Amino acid sequence: MILAFLILIPICGGVLAWTMESRHPGTARWIALAVLLGNLGLTALLVPARFDVVSAVGPFLISLELAWMPALGIHFHLALDGLNLVLVFLTHFLGLTALAAAWTEIEHKIGFFYFNLLWVLAGIMGVFLALDLFLFYFFWEMMLIPMFFLISVFGHANRTYASIKFFLFTQISGLLMLLAILGLYFIHGRLTGRYTFNYLELLGTPLSDVSGMLLMLGFLMAFAVKLPAVPLHTWLPDAHTEAPTAGSIILAGLLLKTGAYGIMRFVVPLFPKAAAAAAPFAMFLAVIAILYGALLALSQTDFKRLVAYTSVSHMGFVMLAIFAWNQLALQGALIQIICHGLSTGALFFLAGALQERLHTRELGRMGGLWAAAPRLSGMALFFALASLGLPGLGNFIAEFTILLGVYQVSKPLAVLSALGLISAAVYSLWIIQAAFHGPPQPKLVLADLSGRESAALLAMLAALVFLGLYPQPVFTAAEPALTHLTRTAATQKITEAVPAPPGENPHASP
Amino acid sequence: MTAQPPVDTPLWPLVLYCAIVMILAAFIVILSAFLGQRHRERTTNEPYESGIAPTGSARIRFDIKFYLSAMFFVLFDLEAVFIFAWADAARPLGWTGYIEILIFIAVLLLALFYLWRVGALDWRVEKHRRSKRQVTKVN
Amino acid sequence: MHRPDFIALAPLLILALSAAAVMLAIALRRNHLSAMGLSLTGLGAALTALPLMARYTPRTVTPLLIMDHFALFYTGLILAATAVVIVLSYDYFSQKDDLPEEAYLLLLLAALGAVILVCARHVAALFLGLEILSVSLYALIAYTRDRNISIEAGIKYLVLAAVSAAFLLFGAALIYAHTGALDFQQLGALLKAEPSGRPALILLAGLGFLVVAVGFKLALTPFHMWTPDIYQGAPAPVTAFVATVSKGAMAALLVRLFTPTDLPHWPALYLFFTAMAAASMAAGNLLALLQTNVKRLLAYSSIAHMGYLLAALLFSGQKAAVVMTFYLTVYVVSILGCFGIIAILSSKERDADTCQDLQGLFFRRPLLTGVFTTMLLSLAGIPLTAGFIGKFYVVSAGVENAHWFLVIILVVFSGVGLFYYLRVIIAMFSPSLDEGLVPSPALPALSAPVVLTLTFLSTLVLWLGVWPSWFLATLEKMLG
Numbered sequence A: 001m002i003l004a005f006l007i008l009i010p011i012c013g014g015v016l017a018w019t020m021e022s023r024h025p026g027t028a029r030w031i032a033l034a035v036l037l038g039n040l041g042l043t044a045l046l047v048p049a050r051f052d053v054v055s056a057v058g059p060f061l062i063s064l065e066l067a068w069m070p071a072l073g074i075h076f077h078l079a080l081d082g083l084n085l086v087l088v089f090l091t092h093f094l095g096l097t098a099l100a101a102a103w104t105e106i107e108h109k110i111g112f113f114y115f116n117l118l119w120v121l122a123g124i125m126g127v128f129l130a131l132d133l134f135l136f137y138f139f140w141e142m143m144l145i146p147m148f149f150l151i152s153v154f155g156h157a158n159r160t161y162a163s164i165k166f167f168l169f170t171q172i173s174g175l176l177m178l179l180a181i182l183g184l185y186f187i188h189g190r191l192t193g194r195y196t197f198n199y200l201e202l203l204g205t206p207l208s209d210v211s212g213m214l215l216m217l218g219f220l221m222a223f224a225v226k227l228p229a230v231p232l233h234t235w236l237p238d239a240h241t242e243a244p245t246a247g248s249i250i251l252a253g254l255l256l257k258t259g260a261y262g263i264m265r266f267v268v269p270l271f272p273k274a275a276a277a278a279a280p281f282a283m284f285l286a287v288i289a290i291l292y293g294a295l296l297a298l299s300q301t302d303f304k305r306l307v308a309y310t311s312v313s314h315m316g317f318v319m320l321a322i323f324a325w326n327q328l329a330l331q332g333a334l335i336q337i338i339c340h341g342l343s344t345g346a347l348f349f350l351a352g353a354l355q356e357r358l359h360t361r362e363l364g365r366m367g368g369l370w371a372a373a374p375r376l377s378g379m380a381l382f383f384a385l386a387s388l389g390l391p392g393l394g395n396f397i398a399e400f401t402i403l404l405g406v407y408q409v410s411k412p413l414a415v416l417s418a419l420g421l422i423s424a425a426v427y428s429l430w431i432i433q434a435a436f437h438g439p440p441q442p443k444l445v446l447a448d449l450s451g452r453e454s455a456a457l458l459a460m461l462a463a464l465v466f467l468g469l470y471p472q473p474v475f476t477a478a479e480p481a482l483t484h485l486t487r488t489a490a491t492q493k494i495t496e497a498v499p500a501p502p503g504e505n506p507h508a509s510p
Numbered sequence B: 001m002t003a004q005p006p007v008d009t010p011l012w013p014l015v016l017y018c019a020i021v022m023i024l025a026a027f028i029v030i031l032s033a034f035l036g037q038r039h040r041e042r043t044t045n046e047p048y049e050s051g052i053a054p055t056g057s058a059r060i061r062f063d064i065k066f067y068l069s070a071m072f073f074v075l076f077d078l079e080a081v082f083i084f085a086w087a088d089a090a091r092p093l094g095w096t097g098y099i100e101i102l103i104f105i106a107v108l109l110l111a112l113f114y115l116w117r118v119g120a121l122d123w124r125v126e127k128h129r130r131s132k133r134q135v136t137k138v139n
Numbered sequence C: 001m002h003r004p005d006f007i008a009l010a011p012l013l014i015l016a017l018s019a020a021a022v023m024l025a026i027a028l029r030r031n032h033l034s035a036m037g038l039s040l041t042g043l044g045a046a047l048t049a050l051p052l053m054a055r056y057t058p059r060t061v062t063p064l065l066i067m068d069h070f071a072l073f074y075t076g077l078i079l080a081a082t083a084v085v086i087v088l089s090y091d092y093f094s095q096k097d098d099l100p101e102e103a104y105l106l107l108l109l110a111a112l113g114a115v116i117l118v119c120a121r122h123v124a125a126l127f128l129g130l131e132i133l134s135v136s137l138y139a140l141i142a143y144t145r146d147r148n149i150s151i152e153a154g155i156k157y158l159v160l161a162a163v164s165a166a167f168l169l170f171g172a173a174l175i176y177a178h179t180g181a182l183d184f185q186q187l188g189a190l191l192k193a194e195p196s197g198r199p200a201l202i203l204l205a206g207l208g209f210l211v212v213a214v215g216f217k218l219a220l221t222p223f224h225m226w227t228p229d230i231y232q233g234a235p236a237p238v239t240a241f242v243a244t245v246s247k248g249a250m251a252a253l254l255v256r257l258f259t260p261t262d263l264p265h266w267p268a269l270y271l272f273f274t275a276m277a278a279a280s281m282a283a284g285n286l287l288a289l290l291q292t293n294v295k296r297l298l299a300y301s302s303i304a305h306m307g308y309l310l311a312a313l314l315f316s317g318q319k320a321a322v323v324m325t326f327y328l329t330v331y332v333v334s335i336l337g338c339f340g341i342i343a344i345l346s347s348k349e350r351d352a353d354t355c356q357d358l359q360g361l362f363f364r365r366p367l368l369t370g371v372f373t374t375m376l377l378s379l380a381g382i383p384l385t386a387g388f389i390g391k392f393y394v395v396s397a398g399v400e401n402a403h404w405f406l407v408i409i410l411v412v413f414s415g416v417g418l419f420y421y422l423r424v425i426i427a428m429f430s431p432s433l434d435e436g437l438v439p440s441p442a443l444p445a446l447s448a449p450v451v452l453t454l455t456f457l458s459t460l461v462l463w464l465g466v467w468p469s470w471f472l473a474t475l476e477k478m479l480g
Helices: A002-023 A028-046 A082-105 A110-129 A133-142 A144-154 A159-192 A209-226 A235-242 A245-270 A272-298 A303-324 A327-358 A374-388 A394-409 A411-436 A451-469 A472-492 B012-035 B064-088 B090-118 B126-138 C003-008 C010-028 C032-056 C069-094 C102-119 C123-141 C148-179 C184-193 C201-218 C226-233 C236-258 C267-288 C294-345 C366-380 C386-400 C404-429 C448-466 C469-479
Strands: A062-069 A074-080 C059-061 C065-067
Touching (some): A002 A028, A002 A062, A002 A074, A002 A110, A028 A082, A028 A110, A062 C469, A074 A082, A074 A110, A074 A133, A082 A110, A082 A245, A082 A327, A082 A451, A110 A133, A110 A144, A133 A144, A133 A159, A133 A245, A133 C386, A144 A159, A144 C404, A159 A209, A159 A235, A159 C386, A159 C404, A209 A245, A235 A245, A245 A272, A245 A303, A245 A327, A272 A411, A303 A327, A303 A411, A327 A374, A327 A394, A327 A451, A327 A472, A374 A394, A374 A411, A394 A451, B064 B090, C003 C059, C010 C032, C010 C069, C010 C102, C032 C069, C032 C102, C065 C102, C069 C102, C069 C236, C069 C294, C069 C448, C102 C236, C123 C148, C148 C184, C148 C201, C148 C226, C201 C236, C201 C267, C201 C294, C226 C236, C236 C294, C267 C404, C294 C366, C294 C386, C294 C448, C294 C469, C366 C386, C366 C404, C366 C448, C386 C448
Antiparallel strands (some): A062 A074
């Protein structure tokens, strides 16, 4: 039942925040804070002593299954394993960061803002926890609406365009996924006589090559748009740039991750054969995303837009790792998901803080900020270094593990994607150079970070350092889940069409 | 009600008939265009009133009440048709039919009452009616 | 006619009686409130009669009408929708000091026509119901006589509806000439027995004319041209009525008419339906993109929705009744909500139907905006709202029977359709351009019945969106 509460509490909290705000202004943010902290406490309760207790259906720590529309085989089915436990933690952590960013930034329609913030978090939580494909799709769509409002109501100048673009991209690709879900549902139903949306039952549905490929593409389309994979990424810079800071943090830190999670959880295990067939192509696209994103980031003059393009590049690593599909790469992908969420979230946080102070995001109009705001600038330097993958920080572990995993599958791609690391160093340092060093702007009055902002950033900093020095807890938590995923995929694969790795990789922890 | 087995009537006579009608009509129109005499003079388009030049416009405004009365006539006249139909078969229809026609007539009367009350049968124009109402109020 | 027959016909009789009562009340003493109250009482009585007569169904009353579960459900839907329209009309018309009472009389008569349509089992009853409905609508659409646009809409509807009625009659005549039957059941059986390869031309032409008439009423492309003008011209509550009751009754008729005929058996007809559905989805969604008038926008969106509905008919064969009924119910509820809000916001002179009217509504009326947004999202088919479940149900029927062409069209164009719903939503949430310069028009306070109605509608949308199983199970049991 705790799993349902994890989703229900933010939903109710959102409604409460909205209604209370109209009566007692100023309460909404406290309600949101209380909700997130309470939820975080609930999640902490779920952390088990051992992760490797595998039940019959899989390594699920706790699950919940309630009849929803039983006539159609739809259940309210949530389950938690190590993989999504980590992601749920990330959701709360970034939710709190977003809250800190919005604390003073949002001045109008405060109640409505926190309503949307909590609802989008609830939707994301649902996406991470759902094990019923219908429920998954339900949450997948549900998180879009509040995100749409966050951008379109609270965003910057060009928000209408950005929000509609974001919505159309994700919604249309989502509809394709719905078709694929339904296709799988009916194929499974015809074969077994059991019409169900249950993920665990749908695993291992035998599919012909063509239908498997089509269904896989339907799923992949939705996830690739979210991720974003390169030809489908154009919504992302606009949405990130126009969203309010909290929206950018959630977009970069969480929404993109739902795409990665979707590929991990659904695309490959449900359609191992088709995914293996498409893997070379997908990995190639991922490498293009890494390089192209980095290249575009280099030519940006808008702080937020630059960070947005670095997201394209970093998420390319995640896609590369997932389609490499071995234990090592997947572990790396998970760490990358977390660390990218933290470091990019922090960079957006800083961009928002700068915009609040300077009313611009143009790098050309910044410069010499270090003297005026040393704490802010120091933080920026730290997160920029994290983003370029400085050893000792989480991002380094992530990218290193990914490259190691990919190297086993394809040497040329690993080499090419390593080039992305170099360009990451260039653009990260360029931000620092352009914004914080150089000749100071005349008449610059700049308040340094407030206590609230410092606290949020310090927490992220601590998390990154911790993951960089001691990533083992995450590996331990996710290992059984990832092993289970690779094993289910491997047992279903009848023929090995591509250089997919052996499904089981005994050395889980590097 | 027995469904007649569809009779296999050929369709072509109907088509032929239509075609002949069309051709005939077209033929007459075209022929008159060739044979008829045409002239355009000053008075060609004037209306001809027994040799007397017309005066005034042909477009006179009739009071809307005329249309209203005409419409009521059509309505109630048509309803009467149903009563004739009932009268023709009154005996076989028996009491049920009698009650039904009573209801029908009651509805008609109700409609008539409604029309009377809303003033649709009142020949005076709105202005007169209002002035009368005011007068009665004053009294 | 025996007693059970009368009981089975109770809703129709009560409706007719209350129409007469309203007329009498107006004749005796003109009073807006009493006319409204009397109509609502009549509708309430008819609604309460439904569960009481359920015992006597299914029952064929005279060769013309049948009261089965299907008719029962749709009668309920029509009566409830009419009641909502009447509640909305009261506030709408009481702003105008221009004889509002007859509107209720006409609404009751139109509802009577719609009920006859859904109970029809014979072409004669179909025609009777259609005419009662249409004739009342002519007057209703032009009811705001001081607006030119209303009168134009009324005349347009009069001409086009008359033409479509002529098509219906001609089609029925041709079908009768060939089969000698006008009874739906008999007709269905005869059509089924017809050799499938080359059907008689005369029969096909008759069916074609029939479909044209039905297509006109449902506003399926290419017979959709009237919709935007009539939606825009008619007073908002009447538009709601046209969009829900009139179309709903016709869609129900479509199910009754074509479920027994086994559509795929008729390739020509089937192809025609497929083309109409695809064209409606495409035209409705594409043409709506450019609209700035919300009523016109909803008109085009309703064209698209009728396309989805027709697709549902083609997808689901024997299950069509359940799928279509669910979709239609959802559509009726959402559309009533949308036009309800427009009616509330309208002033004495004109309807609040442009995007400027809605601009910044969120800052003036957050709750109304919330309801409107919910309704629009439901029309767009977004989760948590009933529209999502409806669309899901239709799409799943399509995938089940592998109608890929229509499914892809549906998915693509409903994706396109999102754009215009979002535009309206964004308009409501953006501050108005002239804020501060011109004082925004003072909005009338909402009356309790209207608040109650809107609460009811939005609860229904959310409830069906989150927990549809009960309603689905009921539908399966009633219609399956």
